[in-house]
Amino acid sequence: MAGKLYLCATPIGNLEDITFRVLRTLKEVDLIAAEDTRHSIKLLNHFEIRTPMTSYHEYNKVDKARYLVEQLQSGVNIALITDAGTPGISDPGEELVRQCYEAGVEVTSLPGPAACVTALTMSGLSTRRFCFEAFLPAEKSDKKERLRILKELKDETRTIIIYEAPHHLVKTLDDLYGTLGNRRITILRELTKKFETAFRTTFEEALSVYGQEEPKGECVIVIEGKSPQELKQERIRTWEEMSIEEHMDHYISMGQDKKEAMKSVAGDRGISKRDVYQQLL
Numbered sequence: 001m002a003g004k005l006y007l008c009a010t011p012i013g014n015l016e017d018i019t020f021r022v023l024r025t026l027k028e029v030d031l032i033a034a035e036d037t038r039h040s041i042k043l044l045n046h047f048e049i050r051t052p053m054t055s056y057h058e059y060n061k062v063d064k065a066r067y068l069v070e071q072l073q074s075g076v077n078i079a080l081i082t083d084a085g086t087p088g089i090s091d092p093g094e095e096l097v098r099q100c101y102e103a104g105v106e107v108t109s110l111p112g113p114a115a116c117v118t119a120l121t122m123s124g125l126s127t128r129r130f131c132f133e134a135f136l137p138a139e140k141s142d143k144k145e146r147l148r149i150l151k152e153l154k155d156e157t158r159t160i161i162i163y164e165a166p167h168h169l170v171k172t173l174d175d176l177y178g179t180l181g182n183r184r185i186t187i188l189r190e191l192t193k194k195f196e197t198a199f200r201t202t203f204e205e206a207l208s209v210y211g212q213e214e215p216k217g218e219c220v221i222v223i224e225g226k227s228p229q230e231l232k233q234e235r236i237r238t239w240e241e242m243s244i245e246e247h248m249d250h251y252i253s254m255g256q257d258k259k260e261a262m263k264s265v266a267g268d269r270g271i272s273k274r275d276v277y278q279q280l281l
Contacts, residue, residue, distance in 0.1 A: 003030070003072040005100050006079040007093060009086040009112025013192035015046060017113050023047055025110060029077040033068055035091060039083050056080065061092035065099045072105045086114045090134035090163060115191055116161045119220035122198050123159070123186035126225070130159040136172060150179040155231055160223040166215040170207065176223065177203035184224040190217040239268045244279045 006025050011017040026032060026049050033056035034040035040053065056064050072078055080087045080096060086109070087093035100107050116132050133153070137146040153160060164172045180203070187199045187206060195217065199206070239247060244265065251261035266273045
């Protein structure tokens, strides 16, 4: 019988947030794969868990995942934990899960803390629809990808959630402000810990505040999405600057045939397809 992989959510700060099910599982499995064993040993010691640990992190995730899958196939039950929160969310756990499914190994997830959801519920912004970007690519190592993602977020109508380290917070806020404009945001720090804060503000105000005081603690930035009405008005202004022919070419270059492109152009401009056809003639 093959073993089973358990994705065990661990506290993002307050140790009381761990579930009874996670505690029992960590005691019962044969092996715990931890992102940082030096960090996780404190958690295990606190709850008197003596299960052996092995490291599984960003820099060994592919090769180590192969080893862990082999162990699972031989009947070993393994729990995967991250430094804080739910494995697979902005950490290397997704690679191990992928390899498990490819190898036919059973995977289950034990729900618990996740900083992105905790921050969203505390933000005071819309929770119905949201997108999670985790950490933006570092400007030094991947500036082009960072700019591409920022550009994509410019017209995002859902609430946006981004993680950031305190020493990069001001730069990221400045980049977001420059791309998205002045939006309502909530900056949450030290979630579930003693000095937890939720700073409801705007990009402009936050940059003014953090220009005078150094931010501390891991941060989650929750950003108001662009309103559909504002997005529609911007698109109308864009289409009005184009000729009908240019507007048609735009959609044809995206792979639409002429009939589909006429329908799209008519929808954008609030006119009938017949009107588009007549103007093209």
